[in-house]
Amino acid sequence: MLEEIGLKRLNTKHLVYVLLERKGKKLQGIYIRLNLIIAVYVDDIIIISRIRAVIKDFKDQLSSKFNIKNLGKASNYLGIEIVRNRAAGTLRIY
Numbered sequence: 001m002l003e004e005i006g007l008k009r010l011n012t013k014h015l016v017y018v019l020l021e022r023k024g025k026k027l028q029g030i031y032i033r034l035n036l037i038i039a040v041y042v043d044d045i046i047i048i049s050r051i052r053a054v055i056k057d058f059k060d061q062l063s064s065k066f067n068i069k070n071l072g073k074a075s076n077y078l079g080i081e082i083v084r085n086r087a088a089g090t091l092r093i094y
Helices: 052-065
Strands: 016-020 034-041 044-048 080-085 090-093
Touching (some): 034 052
Antiparallel strands (some): 034 044
C-alpha cells in the first residue's frame, strides 16, 4: 500500500519508506531532500517530515484504507526515547 502512494522502500532498511521531493537537486540519481519518512514495525509506524501538510496528507490517505489510531507525538518508539525541544530546534534519541 505504501508503494501505491509513491513511497519507496529503502534497500538497506526494509521497514523504512521515504517519499522523495521530485523537484530537488539530484545527487547520484537520488533526490537530496526527503518530504516524508515512514518507519514501520508490525502495526506501529512513525511518520517524520518537516512539512505538517505532508504528514496530514499521508495520514488522510492511510486512514482512507485502514482504521488507524493517532497516538500523538512520539516520545518512545521500540524502546528508543525521543526528546524534542522545538524552541532549541533539536531532536534527540536515546
